[in-house]
Amino acid sequence: MAAKGSRILRRSRTLVITPRYWRQRLVFWLGALAIGVASAGFARLADLAQHLFMGAAGRQDGWRFLPLLVTPLGFGVCAFVAARFVQGSQGSGIPQAIAARHLRDDAERSAFLSLRIAAGKIVMTVLGLLCGASIGREGPTVQVGASIMLQAARWGGMAQARGLILAGSAAGIAAAFNTPLAGIVFAIEEMSRTYQARTNGIVLSAVIIAGLASLAIVGNYTYFGFTNATAELKRDWLLVLSCGVVGGAFGACFSSSMVALTRRIRRWRATTPLRRTLFVAVAAGVAVAIIGVLTHGMTFGTGYAEARSAIEGAPLPASFFIAKFLASLASSISGIPGGLFAPSLSVGAGLGSALGQILGSPIGLAAVLGMAGYFSGVVQAPMTAFVIILEMTGNHDNVIALMAASVLGYGTARLITREPLYHALSRLFIADVLRQRRALTTAPVH
Numbered sequence: 001m002a003a004k005g006s007r008i009l010r011r012s013r014t015l016v017i018t019p020r021y022w023r024q025r026l027v028f029w030l031g032a033l034a035i036g037v038a039s040a041g042f043a044r045l046a047d048l049a050q051h052l053f054m055g056a057a058g059r060q061d062g063w064r065f066l067p068l069l070v071t072p073l074g075f076g077v078c079a080f081v082a083a084r085f086v087q088g089s090q091g092s093g094i095p096q097a098i099a100a101r102h103l104r105d106d107a108e109r110s111a112f113l114s115l116r117i118a119a120g121k122i123v124m125t126v127l128g129l130l131c132g133a134s135i136g137r138e139g140p141t142v143q144v145g146a147s148i149m150l151q152a153a154r155w156g157g158m159a160q161a162r163g164l165i166l167a168g169s170a171a172g173i174a175a176a177f178n179t180p181l182a183g184i185v186f187a188i189e190e191m192s193r194t195y196q197a198r199t200n201g202i203v204l205s206a207v208i209i210a211g212l213a214s215l216a217i218v219g220n221y222t223y224f225g226f227t228n229a230t231a232e233l234k235r236d237w238l239l240v241l242s243c244g245v246v247g248g249a250f251g252a253c254f255s256s257s258m259v260a261l262t263r264r265i266r267r268w269r270a271t272t273p274l275r276r277t278l279f280v281a282v283a284a285g286v287a288v289a290i291i292g293v294l295t296h297g298m299t300f301g302t303g304y305a306e307a308r309s310a311i312e313g314a315p316l317p318a319s320f321f322i323a324k325f326l327a328s329l330a331s332s333i334s335g336i337p338g339g340l341f342a343p344s345l346s347v348g349a350g351l352g353s354a355l356g357q358i359l360g361s362p363i364g365l366a367a368v369l370g371m372a373g374y375f376s377g378v379v380q381a382p383m384t385a386f387v388i389i390l391e392m393t394g395n396h397d398n399v400i401a402l403m404a405a406s407v408l409g410y411g412t413a414r415l416i417t418r419e420p421l422y423h424a425l426s427r428l429f430i431a432d433v434l435r436q437r438r439a440l441t442t443a444p445v446h
Helices: 002-014 019-057 067-084 095-103 117-130 138-156 162-179 180-192 195-217 233-268 271-295 304-311 320-333 341-359 364-378 383-392 394-418 421-442
Strands: none
Touching: 002 364, 019 117, 019 195, 067 138, 067 364, 095 421, 117 138, 117 421, 138 162, 138 341, 162 180, 162 364, 162 383, 180 195, 180 383, 233 320, 233 341, 233 364, 233 394, 233 421, 271 304, 271 320, 304 320, 304 341, 304 364, 320 341, 341 364, 364 383, 364 394, 364 421, 383 394
């Protein structure tokens, strides 16, 4: 009885709410609120930057060729600033957040997640969109959210760094896309690859608070508009199969190409890092500019407008998805900050539109299914793919078709490459940290 009573006493003591408990909760809530505000501001700046660039590049006079100068120059500036002043901000930002969750030392985590990196990420991504890069803001918002939440953990004296990085990442996705369910699924499936009941509360809280803050600023909306097209089994089974298999194959090709090229570039620039980093960035900028000019500006930026028009029923040129695929690949390996989510969804919408025209299916439905198959093939996260697309289009009549296309895309991608994109890239960042750690431990002591 005495032992039982002591256990009850210890349990009751853990339930006592102390001032320290409330301070930690307050800092956490403020961190989640800051993620929502930062996401909304980031979205506004990104949209403005893309609008300004498209306004200049879309003119019919001599300004149409402006990207041939501005885009390579902008890529070079972004890559230089990222390499010299904001190390760790390059690329999507999701691999850095995943890498930080695997590191235990706070100083090593700070190499990927800090307020300085978050600010640089926002500025450089906006600058990239201002010069026509085929990038998005959603992946960078994950790194921004994780950075803000990790800093909140330091200020609040909270020890659950891994769980808080997860919560900040989920809140970033939820606020960026206005998709709270997708934020939670993304945290479970892509960021952690496991379900941990002890972290579900903080993830859910962060998603709700950040989502409310974002809604208060930008309002409620569906990211890609709405389609009334509904899949019918007898009529559209071939469309679902085609979007899943073909989309997954193209998604896997993008993923494996990006990982292979990134590894080659990292080895090649090891001897003269800054000079070769700038060379790669400018060369990628030239490629993006040429593709953009040849497609009359359709491949510049996030691809949001093209994807939305396809979802709403307007067919895209059959060559659009190939051109956008190449522009996104060039932007992704260039070394500038910028995400893959929106460009990948745009490629998927273009692919679906092309398949829909071949099969005589509704373009809106084909675009949505193409997005699911291709995006699932790129990130190999089928649950995230169909949930995020379901919430972004607002049509719940196609749940089964979306799930089928996502699973088919995932299965096809796994046959081509078994290495998920973000986790493969995160291992490169972890390898850099391990090399630096070994160099410090083996350095001679004077």
